[in-house]
Amino acid sequence: MRWQAITPIGVGHRSVADVYAGLLIPGDSLLIPNIWAMCPDEADYPGPERFYPERWLRDGILNPDVRDPLNFAFGFGRRICPGLHFADAGLFIIFASVLHVVRIGPPVNDDGACIVPLKLDVEPRSLTARLQPFSCLITTSVGLSGEYGSSCFCRQ
Numbered sequence: 172m173r174w175q176a177i178t179p180i181g182v183g184h185r186s187v188a189d190v191y192a193g194l195l196i197p198g199d200s201l202l203i204p205n206i207w208a209m210c211p212d213e214a215d216y217p218g219p220e221r222f223y224p225e226r227w228l229r230d231g232i233l234n235p236d237v238r239d240p241l242n243f244a245f246g247f248g249r250r251i252c253p254g255l256h257f258a259d260a261g262l263f264i265i266f267a268s269v270l271h272v273v274r275i276g277p278p279v280n281d282d283g284a285c286i287v288p289l290k291l292d293v294e295p296r297s298l299t300a301r302l303q304p305f306s307c308l309i310t311t312s313v314g315l316s317g318e319y320g321s322s323c324f325c326r327q
């Protein structure tokens with residue numbers, strides 16, 4: 172939810188009065204939230220492009236001072252996405268279930284060497300942005316012993 176905005180410009184809201192939170196915003200203005208710019212904000216997330224899960228932790232536990240992307244990725248105010256918790260929990264369950272049984276890594280060339288960095292492109296499309304198809308190597312586990320076998324396949 173933080174690395175790439177799914178809804179880069181959210182959904183427009185209309186101001187109903189001239190002042191909001193002490194700011195002069197003429198009534199009847201259309202407000203378009205720039206969620207796309209909030210995700211990689213250096214002030215909140217130093218080195219925003221870096222895969223760095225520890226950014227969320229302090230002394231090994233969740234750091235409440237790090238801005239929670241759920242507070243902007245799903246919109247704002249009274250019309251905030253009512254599917255927020257369903258989507259957040261659903262994504263966690265899907266990712267955890269997939270990563271429990273497979274490893275996903277960079278593809279390998281004919282010599283068996285990893286092709287890095289893994290190239291990922293996100294294409295904005297009207298209201299939503301989506302990941303473009305990419306090559307990767309998915310390694311399936313053999314049984315549930317925790318050992319990973321050699322049954323690999325590449326997906327384009």
Ligand code: HEM
Nearest residue numbers: 177178181182244245246247250251252253254255257258
């Ligand atoms: C990762 C997944 C999702 C994202 C990023 C997302 C994002 C958003 C955003 C940005 C808005 C506009 C909020 C605003 O006006 O400020 C919205 C509205 C809405 N979302 Fe989601 N959403 C997601 C999943 C879902 C799911 C799973 C459901 C239903 C099960 C859902 C139902 C709705 C509805 C009904 C609205 C309109 C709310 C209103 O205008 O009162 N969304 N969503």
